[in-house]
Amino acid sequence: MNLRMISTAIALALSAMLLGAGVYESVVVAPNLQGAPSSLEHARGYYHATNPGMFFRVLSPGTQIFLLLALVCNWVPVPLTRWRLAAALALAILGDVVTFKFHYPRNAILFSGPLTWPAADLDRVAREWALGNYLRIAVILTAMVLVMVSVIRIARDTAPGEQRYSSSSSAR
Amino acid sequence: MKTEISHSTQYAMLPDASGRTEEYRGTRHTSDLGRERSWKGTLRLASSFLPLLLLSMLFGASSFQLAVDAPNWTGVPALEHYRAFYPVINPGTFFQTLLPAALLALLAALVCNWRPIPATRWRLVGALADMILVGVLTFTFHFPRNKILFGDPLTRPEAYYHQVVTEWVAGDYVRLAMILTAVALVAVSMIRIARDTAPRELPDSNTSGAR
Numbered sequence: 397m398n399l400r401m402i403s404t405a406i407a408l409a410l411s412a413m414l415l416g417a418g419v420y421e422s423v424v425v426a427p428n429l430q431g432a433p434s435s436l437e438h439a440r441g442y443y444h445a446t447n448p449g450m451f452f453r454v455l456s457p458g459t460q461i462f463l464l465l466a467l468v469c470n471w472v473p474v475p476l477t478r479w480r481l482a483a484a485l486a487l488a489i490l491g492d493v494v495t496f497k498f499h500y501p502r503n504a505i506l507f508s509g510p511l512t513w514p515a516a517d518l519d520r521v522a523r524e525w526a527l528g529n530y531l532r533i534a535v536i537l538t539a540m541v542l543v544m545v546s547v548i549r550i551a552r553d554t555a556p557g558e559q560r561y562s563s564s565s566s567a568r
Numbered sequence: 569m570k571t572e573i574s575h576s577t578q579y580a581m582l583p584d585a586s587g588r589t590e591e592y593r594g595t596r597h598t599s600d601l602g603r604e605r606s607w608k609g610t611l612r613l614a615s616s617f618l619p620l621l622l623l624s625m626l627f628g629a630s631s632f633q634l635a636v637d638a639p640n641w642t643g644v645p646a647l648e649h650y651r652a653f654y655p656v657i658n659p660g661t662f663f664q665t666l667l668p669a670a671l672l673a674l675l676a677a678l679v680c681n682w683r684p685i686p687a688t689r690w691r692l693v694g695a696l697a698d699m700i701l702v703g704v705l706t707f708t709f710h711f712p713r714n715k716i717l718f719g720d721p722l723t724r725p726e727a728y729y730h731q732v733v734t735e736w737v738a739g740d741y742v743r744l745a746m747i748l749t750a751v752a753l754v755a756v757s758m759i760r761i762a763r764d765t766a767p768r769e770l771p772d773s774n775t776s777g778a779r
Contacts, residue, residue, distance in 0.1 A: 401759070405755060408624075408755075409624060409627075409751065409755075412620075412621065412624025412625060412627070412628060413624060413627055413628030413631060414628060415624070415625055415628060416624060416625030416626060416627060416628025416629040416630075416631075416632070417628045417629055417631065417632040419625060419629065419662075420628070420629035420632050420633075420659070420662055421632075423657065423661070423662045424654075424657055424658065424659050424661070424662050427656050427657050428653055428654055428655065428656055428657065430656075431655075434652075435653065438649045438650075438652040438653040439649075439653050441645070441646070441649035442640055442646060442649035442650050442653050443636075443640055444640060444642075444646060445639045445640045445642060445646075446635065446636050446639045446640060447636065448632070448636050450635070450636070451631075451632055451635045451636050540621070544617060544620075544621075547758075547759070547762075548613065548758070548762040551758075551759040551762040551763055552762055552763055552766040555763040555766065
């Protein structure tokens with residue numbers, strides 16, 4: 397293990413966590429936002445101590461920092477890995493741009509503004525939120541696959557002598 | 569270059585695509601052997617990729633539940649809101665799909681990587697056993713507490729529910745640690761498999777000069 401591998405492996409773990417939490421939100425939380433305003437009243441009443449934003453505001457920058465670290469550590473050795481990690485970092489940042497530009501205004505309507513809008517409009521906003529979350533998941537999944545391929549490439553590139561082009565036949 | 573193996577050289581020791589030697593007992597072309605090895609290598613690597621993806625997602629979703637959901641289970645009104653908020657789909661629906669999928673993917677990875685490297689085999693067996701224990705823990709520890717918190721009538725004193733939530737959270741830390749162990753075991757296995765299935769020539773690499 398070396399810094400190249402460790403930094404990329406941590407970036408991989410964090411981006412996979414981000415993906416898992418994003419999918420959880422899409423599968424479990426988003427369908428239950430339908431049925432406004434009572435569904436939103438229950439959501440507000442329930443998320444009184446912590447809310448999903450607190451989780452993502454820690455995990456998302458953490459992922460980006462480790463992606464940046466992985467990029468720095470792998471800048472020189474393999475150009476292809478460099479560009480894969482750079483693309484993964486760009487996608488992780490894009491995911492946050494989507495969050496800030498698309499989801500935050502809808503979060504404000506769904507979870508903090510007065511629930512005076514017509515129910516149909518609130519349900520439409522919840523549907524848009526869910527659709528935007530699919531886009532965010534696709535962006536994170538692409539970033540994760542790029543990091544995964546980078547890990548494989550770095551693993552092969554940094555293999556110790558006895559594991560390189562290994563002697564697995566001896567174990568058969 | 570294709571090389572026909574004659575009957576006279578049928579049992580010769582030929583170098584294979586990864587530079588090792590093994591007894592050759594057929595009449596297939598060496599290029600066919602290379603293609604077969606490449607195909608098997610890809611399958612081995614892909615089979616380790618999928619459980620890593622699913623287990624990491626499970627870890628992320630479980631972390632989300634522990635960090636976001638559990639702190640909100642304070643007091644009977646919050647539990648009532650929680651029950652009312654999840655009438656269609658609840659977290660159980662998600663985990664009851666993802667956990668069996670991860671177990672199946674792990675089993676497939678184990679089958680695909682049973683023979684080549686003993687250390688990888690046992691790491692994957694360890695990860696599979698670990699995840700089965702996660703299932704056992706969920707059924708025996710979390711399900712009874714889920715029933716108290718999210719199914720039964722909320723007629724007990726508030727302190728009782730606080731105690732149940734505290735136990736649930738403690739159990740979830742154990743579950744998270746177990747999932748993280750499985751993620752680490754599969755990640756190390758994938759790295760080992762990646763090295764084992766590496767092509768002889770890695771294009772676009774200048775590591776020797778860069779280090």
